[in-house]
Amino acid sequence: MYEPIRTKSVHSTVARTPSDFPHRSREEELDIQLAGHLAALLAVTDELRALAPSAELDVAAERLAGQLTRLRGASPSRAGVAAAASSTPRLDALHQRAHALAGRALVVAASRADTAAAILSAERMDAHAVTAVA
Template identity: 70%
Template sequence: MYEPIRTRSVHSTAEASRFPHRSREEELDIQLAGHLGALLAVTDELGDDPAAERIAQQVARLRGAPPARHAALTGSSPTTLHRRAHALAGRALLVAASRADTAAAILAAERMDAHAAAVAPAQPAAAS
């Protein structure tokens, strides 16, 4: 029917074992720094400087260097930016929870709340 493979697998060569591999924690750090970096860009565009500074501190902690920041404006509406920031904060929260990073998880949850409040329609006063 078919002939068995007689050559060695390219995935199990001695050459492959010489390359460094990252641990799960290192991979999660990279993911978290990436999500927070993207959140930082949106937060900068929204002009929320205090929140941006807190996010930048977390990115610097994870990367070991301060994040690169620029004022690239997308021209999106504030509502769109808040929705994007909410989604990014949610992703950061998931990764922070996976790696048990309490500081980043709290920051991400606070940012989610802030962005959700920014897009929520004004709630009518409760009738007494």
Template identity: 75%
Template sequence: MYEPIRTKSVHSTMADAPTDFPHRSREEELDIQLAGHLAALLAVTDELRALEPSADLDTAAERLAAQVARLRGGGAPVRVPLTAIPSTPDITDLHRRAHAVAGRALLVAASRADTAAAILAAERMDSHAAALEPRELAAH
């Protein structure tokens, strides 16, 4: 009833996968993910620095940039100049976004067993949570 398959499948399986195809290890994939999350956190931190300059945010930005560079093999992350923020976004929303991104970075850093990045992400989560507490209490 059915005609037999005469040609080799175009879909490869693990057994017949070509060895010349570039594969990344799990660690490399996690490095890429973690660098992306930390770079996003750096971008939000730079926005916050432009709106609310502080030594804490300056230090955090430098530490984040160093971690991103380490994970990307020395490539410095792209930074937004502090004068390039076009509009005045809501500070509370920026702290919420930074807290969420730091949480994602913490999850990836923990699964990667990257202690330095995990500590930095946890510190940033705490800092943004502390910045949100008085603002959210005042809003209610």
């Protein structure tokens, strides 16, 4: 009634053969995710610094860059953002975006038990929540 399978399985785990593509560990995947969220947060922070310069944002950007260097093993590439006229709706939107990115980074940092990144992410969440409301 059924014809037997005559070809090898395309599913390497089922066929118990080594796969042809590299696998990453859970820790490596979490490192990549965390670095991505922190890099995005750094980009938004740099944009905020261009629109509304402050010493607090400068310190935050340096700390974010330090965490990225630790995770990636190399310093992050940062595009210079030209100063532009600040508008309150744009600043509010950037603070909301930064708050969301910091929240995502916090979740991943907690998953990989990275205390330094979790503390930095939580601090950035607090800073952007206060600024977005004010």
